[in-house]
Amino acid sequence: MYLQVTTMASSNLKHAVIAFLAPVPSILFYLSFLNNQSHQTSSTGSLSPLWEWCYHHPLLLANALFFLNVNVLFWVISQVLSNHWMISLYWTVIPVMLVHYYRAHPLADYDWWRSIIAILMTWVWSLRMVHNYFRRENWQWSAREDWRFTNMTSQYGKHWWWASFFAIYLAQQVFLIGLCLPMYVIHSVNVPLNIWDFAAIMICISGIAIAYYADTQLYNFASKNKKLKALGEPVVVTLDEGLWRYSRHPNYFGEQLWWWGLAIFAWNLGHGWTFIGSFLNTMCLAYVTKLVEQRMLEQDYRAEAYKQYQKTTSVWIPWFKASPIGGKDKKP
Known part of the structure; x- marks a missing residue:
């Protein structure tokens, strides 16, 4: 040892x-x-x-x-x-x-x-x-x-x-x-700061905060399941609490807000063409989202629960829960 x-x-x-x-x-x-x-x-x-x-x-x-x-x-x-x-x-x-x-x-x-x-x-x-990164990797390089x-x-x-x-x-x-x-x-x-700079700042800070809390909730969920598995107890198959109740990928949503907020700085300075970077990142995250969800559905123990989660929960933008048969559930 x-x-x-x-x-x-x-x-x-x-x-x-x-x-x-x-x-x-x-x-x-x-x-x-x-x-x-x-x-x-x-x-x-x-x-x-x-x-x-x-x-x-x-x-x-x-x-x-x-x-x-x-x-x-x-x-x-x-x-x-x-x-x-x-x-x-x-x-x-x-x-x-x-x-x-x-x-x-x-x-x-x-x-x-x-x-x-x-x-x-x-x-x-x-x-x-x-x-x-290091929290997820157990503080190892x-x-x-x-x-x-x-x-x-x-x-x-x-x-x-x-x-x-x-x-x-x-x-x-x-x-x-x-x-x-x-x-x-x-x-x-x-050029001096103006109102659009402050809008960009708010979007960037919101993105960082949302991504942080989403990743922390995901880490706590995974840690709890790891402990349950070690004790031989049933694991929780789907994270459906906190930000994850309103979005299936709130961490991705927060990350996109950060980059789109930076792009607003450039747009405000007359260089809107730099949105191309944020756009490509969004397209990439759309593909990654598809891969992640396919991976979830390939795990037999959580496939059905995740299908239900997909039916009721927004993909990226946090929103009220949807009823599996239509309509919105506005209960928190």
């Missing part, structure tokens, strides 16, 4: 070190760019070709760093570890890195208050996500990889080693860079 605990602790430490070291190349490169840009501009008034390109193309630089450090390096690490756990963790961290990247870039031009508010909210969102990746492993078979680069890592670049485009806009347009 002692040997098993020691081995787990050693593995946990190893994966923690890997996770902390993984983004170092892009961080060091960006800091080197900022340092050289400041030094060369002040001393000679011009930049070397590399730093000149980095200076004039902040979005392309962000994509280049993401491609090399996340897509390529994280993928190589996943091949060595035979596990794609790290990208799930870094989904919660990369937006924080991007918002600071956009603010620190020499071409950044922004309203100080809007920038600080966006950064603080992004940190709160990230801390909630990180906390939920690399406890398991996303079940969707595990399913794809069996689907792609011997081709998974290369297909995973496109299905997991390149796809994450499209989603994360796209979702974080409003952070770039916030640090590219310098």
Whole structure:
């Protein structure tokens, strides 16, 4: 038993070190760019070709760093570890890195208050996500990889080693860079705060709060069932309390509110085209919702109860319970 605990602790430490070291190349490169840009501009008034390109193309630089450090390096690490756990963790961290990247870039031009508010909210969102990740994984690094990746492993078979680069890592670049485009806009347009900014703030904060409480209720439900199962007692087959009484996926609803709230910031600054990131995320969550519900229906012990739950409960947007035979049940 002692040997098993020691081995787990050693593995946990190893994966923690890997996770902390993984983004170092892009961080060091960006800091080197900022340092050289400041030094060369002040001393000679011009930049070397590399730093000149980095200076004039902040979005392309962000994509280049993401491609090399996340897509390529994280993928190589996943091949060595035979596990794609790290990208799930870094989904919660990369937006924080991007918002600071956009603010620190020499071409950044922004309203100080809007920038600080966006950064603080992004940190709160990230801390909630990180906390939920480790709570779900029993406070371990690399406890398991996303079940969707595990399913794809069996689907792609011997081709998974290369297909995973496109299905997991390149796809994450499209989603994360796209979702974080409003952070770039916030640090590219310098106009004072207005009423739409406050509307965006309220939507973002509401999204974070809803997702937090939904995930906490789901965690408590799973923990309770784990204890019941250990005692040999019947488990509760469906979570139908709290926010989950009014929505089958309130955590997904809260997450979408957060990203759509950020998109409102960009729309208010004249860049409504950045809604594309939130739209793609919503489409992705629609697909994930379908996969999750199929998984529920494949579990014989809860299939019938979940079918009933589907008939009476809204998919995403919290709403009153519906009667299985029509109408609305407005009882809380």
